[in-house]
Amino acid sequence: MLDRITEKFTDIFRQVSGKAVISEKNIEDTVNEIKVALLEADVNVRVVRRFVNHTIEEARGEKVLKAVNPGQLFTKIVYDRMVSLLGDERQDLDLKGPDTVSCILMMGLQGSGKTTSAAKLGVRLKKEGRKPLLVAADLVRPAAVEQLAILGSQGGVDVYREEGSSALTVAKNGYKHAKKQLYDTVIFDTTGRLHIDEEMMAEIAAMAKAVDPVEALLVADAMTGQHAVDIAKEFDERVGITGVILSKFDSDARGGAALSLKSITGKPIKFIGTGEKLDQLEVFYPERIASRILGMGDVVSLVEKAQETIDRKEAEVLEKKLAKATFTLEDYLDSFARVRKMGSLQSLIEMVPGAAGKISEDDLDDKQMKQEEAIILSMTRQERNNHRIIGPSRRKRIARGSGTSVYDVNRLLKKFEKMRLTMKKMVKNKKYQAEMMSRLNG
Ligand SMILES: Nc1nc2c(ncn2[C@@H]2O[C@H](COP(=O)(O)OP(=O)(O)O)[C@@H](O)[C@H]2O)c(=O)[nH]1
Numbered sequence: 001m002l003d004r005i006t007e008k009f010t011d012i013f014r015q016v017s018g019k020a021v022i023s024e025k026n027i028e029d030t031v032n033e034i035k036v037a038l039l040e041a042d043v044n045v046r047v048v049r050r051f052v053n054h055t056i057e058e059a060r061g062e063k064v065l066k067a068v069n070p071g072q073l074f075t076k077i078v079y080d081r082m083v084s085l086l087g088d089e090r091q092d093l094d095l096k097g098p099d100t101v102s103c104i105l106m107m108g109l110q111g112s113g114k115t116t117s118a119a120k121l122g123v124r125l126k127k128e129g130r131k132p133l134l135v136a137a138d139l140v141r142p143a144a145v146e147q148l149a150i151l152g153s154q155g156g157v158d159v160y161r162e163e164g165s166s167a168l169t170v171a172k173n174g175y176k177h178a179k180k181q182l183y184d185t186v187i188f189d190t191t192g193r194l195h196i197d198e199e200m201m202a203e204i205a206a207m208a209k210a211v212d213p214v215e216a217l218l219v220a221d222a223m224t225g226q227h228a229v230d231i232a233k234e235f236d237e238r239v240g241i242t243g244v245i246l247s248k249f250d251s252d253a254r255g256g257a258a259l260s261l262k263s264i265t266g267k268p269i270k271f272i273g274t275g276e277k278l279d280q281l282e283v284f285y286p287e288r289i290a291s292r293i294l295g296m297g298d299v300v301s302l303v304e305k306a307q308e309t310i311d312r313k314e315a316e317v318l319e320k321k322l323a324k325a326t327f328t329l330e331d332y333l334d335s336f337a338r339v340r341k342m343g344s345l346q347s348l349i350e351m352v353p354g355a356a357g358k359i360s361e362d363d364l365d366d367k368q369m370k371q372e373e374a375i376i377l378s379m380t381r382q383e384r385n386n387h388r389i390i391g392p393s394r395r396k397r398i399a400r401g402s403g404t405s406v407y408d409v410n411r412l413l414k415k416f417e418k419m420r421l422t423m424k425k426m427v428k429n430k431k432y433q434a435e436m437m438s439r440l441n442g
Pocket residue numbers: 108109110111112113114115116117192219246247248249250251272273274275276
């Protein structure tokens with residue numbers, strides 16, 4: 001998500017951030033471009049209007065026009081506004097201590113990702129040391145109970161199920177069960193409909209009354225357009241929501257509507273779903289998403305994610321290698337294992353400043369990764385450390401050894417050469433971006 005808007009903003013700020021002098025006309029033109037970019041991204045019209053007015057108001061002051069570095073100051077104003085549009089601070093779940101039971105109610109339309117998100121949340125809370133129980137209180141959608149049971153067992157989270165009762169009864173009994181068995185968190189999966197209807201609302205309202213949730217989370221599909229805002233408002237009026245899980249953030253939806261939710265409903269986005277797998281639920285950090293949208297790259301997230309698997313020293317060595325282009329096929333091979341640990345390469349690449357669009361998705365195909373692995377494994381260590389010594393006859397041997405063709409081997413070598421160059425540039429760019437971020441935050 002957000003690819004297109006990021007591209008737009010990157011362009012806009014490339015023009016403006018380097019300017020030594022900025023006129024009122026520059027500001028107006030830039031704000032106009034921003035307005036178009038936001039509207040194209042499907043950000044709610046009211047939100048755009050507010051954003052634009054505030055930005056102009058702040059930027060018009062003497063401050064920007066007379067600043068030593070007006071481009072940067074202006075960028076910071078827009079960045080701050082974007083952070084505030086997205087919700088300012090990161091909002092955690094508001095759970096009670098482990099000696100009582102905290103209930104979390106999942107709500108949303110059919111297919112929005114409730115069941116998946118319930119399971120993801122369970123997995124996450126378990127990792128944090130809590131004792132969660134999933135309650136299968138969607139008895140309408142065929143196989144919904146089974147779906148939750150499967151996800152629960154995949155993620156090692158217990159599931160309470162009971163066929164033949166009403167959803168409300170299941171919810172009440174699930175809650176009792178949790179109390180008796182000393183679970184500290186209960187996550188209720190509920191029924192969604194294709195559209196908001198009275199029956200669904202009444203059922204969820206009754207459930208909320210019965211279990212008194214500390215969190216009532218609306219699961220909103222990021223691909224839903226402006227309608228998402230109405231849905232959120234209705235759920236909030238009827239049941240009261242405490243926050244939003246934005247699912248399918250990994251889709252190529254424009255996403256602006258979803259990002260308008262906070263501004264319009266006042267309810268924070270707490271998590272984003274970034275894939276179908278159980279570990280693909282991330283905390284929503286407004287600052288990071290804002291910097292990603294503005295094309296500054298999600299430097300902080302990237303560093304954090306990478307640190308889980310590479311220690312600092314290793315990273316320094318890698319960065320030096322990248323910068324000097326002494327990165328070898330051996331290192332490339334190592335990186336496959338790391339990428340597997342970190343999740344998808346695509347989501348990682350998206351966080352590298354300036355990388356969007358430079359590395360195509362074709363390069364990131366898992367099947368291709370396996371093929372490349374096989375090719376590199378068929379090389380001698382010497383060849384892996386200096387791929388330029390691999391001549392035509394060796395290429396034939398390597399192709400045979402790896403069950404591929406000379407064409408595949410050539411393609412890998414060409415791609416690797418190109419990648420080294422791109423990475424070299426990117427590392428430099430990353431440093432620049434990190435510096436810019438620290439200046440902005442400082
Ligand atoms: N790509 C992607 N797919 C998701 C995400 N969350 C849910 N899905 C998929 O969306 C579909 C509907 O999800 P489900 O949890 O059954 O929705 P529910 O009807 O609200 O319970 C399933 O195929 C999920 O795998 C996400 O964050 N990213």
